[in-house]
Amino acid sequence: MRHSSVREEGATARAAGGESGGDADASGAIPPPRGGSRRAGGGSRRARPGRPNRRGRRRVLRWTASVLSLLILGTAAAGYLYYRHLNGSIQTDELNLGENKLGGSKPNAFGQTPLNILLIGSDARNDEANQALGGASDTFDGPPLADVQMLLHLSADRSNMSVVSMPRDTILTMPKCTEPNGTVYPASKGLVQTNESLQRGGPGCTVATWTELTKIPVDHFMMIDFKGVVAMADAIGGVPVCVEQNVHSRTRDGKGSGLKLPAGTSVIQGEQALQWLRTRYGFEDGTDIGRTHAQHQYMNSMAREFRKNAKLSNPVKLNSLAQAAIEAMVVDTGLNKIDKLYDLSVELKKVPPGRITMTTMPWVYSSRPGMDGRVEPKSGEAEDLFRMIREDIPLDGQGSGAPADGASPAASGTPAAPAGSPQPPTAAATTAPASPPSKIAVGVRNATGGKDGTEAKAKGRATEVAALLAGKGFTGATADTRTGAEDTTVVRFARPEQQADALAVATALGLPASAVQQSEEASAIVLFVGKDWRTGPLPAAPPPAPTKAPDSAHALNGDNDKACMPVQPGFTW
Numbered sequence: 001m002r003h004s005s006v007r008e009e010g011a012t013a014r015a016a017g018g019e020s021g022g023d024a025d026a027s028g029a030i031p032p033p034r035g036g037s038r039r040a041g042g043g044s045r046r047a048r049p050g051r052p053n054r055r056g057r058r059r060v061l062r063w064t065a066s067v068l069s070l071l072i073l074g075t076a077a078a079g080y081l082y083y084r085h086l087n088g089s090i091q092t093d094e095l096n097l098g099e100n101k102l103g104g105s106k107p108n109a110f111g112q113t114p115l116n117i118l119l120i121g122s123d124a125r126n127d128e129a130n131q132a133l134g135g136a137s138d139t140f141d142g143p144p145l146a147d148v149q150m151l152l153h154l155s156a157d158r159s160n161m162s163v164v165s166m167p168r169d170t171i172l173t174m175p176k177c178t179e180p181n182g183t184v185y186p187a188s189k190g191l192v193q194t195n196e197s198l199q200r201g202g203p204g205c206t207v208a209t210w211t212e213l214t215k216i217p218v219d220h221f222m223m224i225d226f227k228g229v230v231a232m233a234d235a236i237g238g239v240p241v242c243v244e245q246n247v248h249s250r251t252r253d254g255k256g257s258g259l260k261l262p263a264g265t266s267v268i269q270g271e272q273a274l275q276w277l278r279t280r281y282g283f284e285d286g287t288d289i290g291r292t293h294a295q296h297q298y299m300n301s302m303a304r305e306f307r308k309n310a311k312l313s314n315p316v317k318l319n320s321l322a323q324a325a326i327e328a329m330v331v332d333t334g335l336n337k338i339d340k341l342y343d344l345s346v347e348l349k350k351v352p353p354g355r356i357t358m359t360t361m362p363w364v365y366s367s368r369p370g371m372d373g374r375v376e377p378k379s380g381e382a383e384d385l386f387r388m389i390r391e392d393i394p395l396d397g398q399g400s401g402a403p404a405d406g407a408s409p410a411a412s413g414t415p416a417a418p419a420g421s422p423q424p425p426t427a428a429a430t431t432a433p434a435s436p437p438s439k440i441a442v443g444v445r446n447a448t449g450g451k452d453g454t455e456a457k458a459k460g461r462a463t464e465v466a467a468l469l470a471g472k473g474f475t476g477a478t479a480d481t482r483t484g485a486e487d488t489t490v491v492r493f494a495r496p497e498q499q500a501d502a503l504a505v506a507t508a509l510g511l512p513a514s515a516v517q518q519s520e521e522a523s524a525i526v527l528f529v530g531k532d533w534r535t536g537p538l539p540a541a542p543p544p545a546p547t548k549a550p551d552s553a554h555a556l557n558g559d560n561d562k563a564c565m566p567v568q569p570g571f572t573w
Helices: 065-078 084-089 194-199 203-214 227-236 270-278 288-308 315-327 338-348 381-390 461-471 496-509
Strands: 091-093 115-121 148-154 161-165 171-173 191-193 220-224 239-243 264-268 329-332 356-360 363-365 375-377 442-446 477-483 490-493 516-518 526-529
Touching: 084 315, 115 203, 115 338, 148 203, 161 288, 161 381, 171 203, 171 375, 191 194, 194 203, 203 220, 203 329, 203 381, 239 288, 264 270, 270 288, 288 356, 315 329, 442 461, 461 477, 461 496, 461 526, 490 496, 496 516
Parallel strands: 091 329, 115 220, 161 356, 442 477, 442 526, 490 516
Antiparallel strands: 115 148, 148 161, 171 191, 220 329, 239 264, 363 375, 490 526
């Protein structure tokens, strides 16, 4: 994992602060994978993964990257002129270290492009400031874990925003990740906990893991240092939160965040805000799921405070807040300038709190041996949520609206497409026109067995589909003796200049733009015929898209100022 600092006008590069650590975790540590990472560009070096901690010894600092991200972006819009000099402090890392990069979000039929940002929080504590915030000393300088992961989706018409959290106890298959220096982390042979992704080359592998699971193209990431939470919570003047009963997050053996609040609404800031964000024991059933719901309440409340808090007009406070934010985060190379963060903040601020929807990925407890307490994506409902993000469907069920004042107009000047309307692949989404079909070479692989391997591959399917493509003018289509395993049919391409041709293949087959993916797995354009197309001249039509997030996603609206956290029995005072 390499972080570099952007240097401008003689600015001295600042090493990003260490991540965080703290809340006790009874689930036990997962042994880190082999290999390590180092930091370039004059920044502080990240520790290589060491020996696994014993069960019950590791204390995990809990905090929410999304809260800090919104704070950073809102401040960028308000205080742009005060901290242009901070360009030299921005820490960057590679966006995606995986093989399936998907090529970024595509414009809809009206030329409007959605935006997906992965917000990451790490539990690493490798500097004095983060170590002073609590946690056992045996975790200092240990391998980082991506214990907070939230995907922020900004709609193409900028009318609404959706956030999906993935519980850190989620188990899944980790993709192959390759650092720019050539260090390779092979794909996991079995299911592992999602927070281990950060140890496999850095945040770019966390992005790759989300991409592999959700098939959602991630455009940017922001990984935020925890010590910035304390400084920024102070600068904003506090955030109102609510608990249904008196709560004290402390177990008999000393575990817990230490949060102690009376029943009702309290305004928290500084270290108390930190305690809220990392509280597990004391909320709901004492699991990571309850902690996620508390983070959602905090994030929505802070977004409301941002809009009404006059203190942020103070230049001194703005400068202090901006500096704390910049020094606390690592971003992808696409956000390596203050100007870019400012532009991003302008887009995010177009969405009113009432159109912000916070959700948690639908999940079920795993029944697999040795996976007690771990969760897996809930079949059907998790995919419904991911599909709504992919197809730019608002999670609040209200549909899209006209662009907000100041929104970037569509290329055609026409209004936004209705929510859930088709977004076909078009040449407008690429940088070059497609070649004539007869000039496009396409390899066709039989992947009809699906990813779970429960069905045998349909015999001769690659040959049949290659012939079908030839009949549509793609005379360079050939059946590949190599196979694959895909639940849905996809078209993969290797280089950006092949994207238009890959989209042309998808269009000919009636596939959506989301089925076209950039991947190092493909040396050219390759059509993987999935489990959804075992027979017939066209892939099976997908079921109608959902129009609202499933109940199991526990949606929380940004205007809901009545949300109050249930308190776990035994943690009252």
